[in-house]
Amino acid sequence: MKSLWLDIGNTRLKYWITQNDQVLEHAAELHLQSPADLLLGLIQHFRHQKLTQVGISSVLDSENNQRIQMILAILDIPIIFAKVHAEYAGLKCGYDVPGQLGIDRWLQVLAMAKPDENFCVIGCGTALTIDLVQGLQHLGGYILPNLYLQRDSLIQNTKGIKIPDSAFDNLKPGHNTVDAVHHGILLGLISTIDQIMQQSPKKLILTGGDARLFAKFLHHYHPQVESDLLLKGLRHYVQLNSALSKA
Incomplete structure (x- = not known):
């Protein structure tokens, strides 16, 4: 099972592609305050990976997270945004x-x-x-x-x-x-x-x-x-x- 993991910070977007417990691919790029645009440039690459799920850690506001979710919906796989719980x-x-x-x-x-x-x-x-x-x-x-x-x-x-x-x-x-x-x-x-x-x-x-x-x-x-x-x-x-x- 291949998974995509995204860490979207204030300045960088990092991603990992894993299969079981093995990291197959890892990259980190400056997103220049436009993480959605950076992700849009990566989405075709992700589409060819035959991924089964996406897990996301994002410090962005809800509007930007919605844009991220809309772009990732192209993959047609489950998307889980991590949240802080009591x-x-x-x-x-x-x-x-x-x-x-x-x-x-x-x-x-x-x-x-x-x-x-x-x-x-x-x-x-x-x-x-x-x-x-x-x-x-x-x-x-x-x-x-x-x-x-x-x-x-x-x-x-x-x-x-x-x-x-x-x-x-x-x-x-x-x-x-x-x-x-x-x-x-x-x-x-x-x-x-x-x-x-x-x-x-x-x-x-x-x-x-x-x-x-x-x-x-x-x-x-x-x-x-x-x-x-x-x-x-x-x-x-x-x-x-x-x-x-x-x-």
Whole structure:
């Protein structure tokens, strides 16, 4: 059984095509604020794949999601949009209004949550998202600007200082402005994670584009790096959704 999995974020559209548990194809593209148009360009390719279902994680508003659904209807197969629930598969959402929690964060937590384990799940993407899970209870979390958003904000709001790209490669005091900026931003985010990790025992899970970078500076927690955590959560969500609909 071949499935299509879509992760539609604020800036990128990622997709996976899987057969059973094997990823046959994976791509990520900037959608330039027009994910429906990007998807329209991919739909003929998807039509030739003989897919049986589509699972979607989308941060878009309802109008854009409707456009996505209309385009995918060309495939004439079941389409399942993942949603945040107050409780799903025993996992309880820690937000007062569950719908305000990002679907990407919910799926990442859903992928990891286990009855007798505690986790700190960190998404190292456009934003640094931190979610805490105690057993099957999501405790809420934190959202911070990532490394590059912080650097860009500093450039835009600081007169007379031009900060070229440089490596976020260590936490030592910088001996020039470029290093001082990069090391300072990285130190701030690592220190935040340290503070959260020291509050109570938990397993550290890192996912997203900068996961391996952060893992280098958090090795003392023996972090587990998960490259496709959202995909795992989305597949889990859809499997449960299908099972519940058949019950």
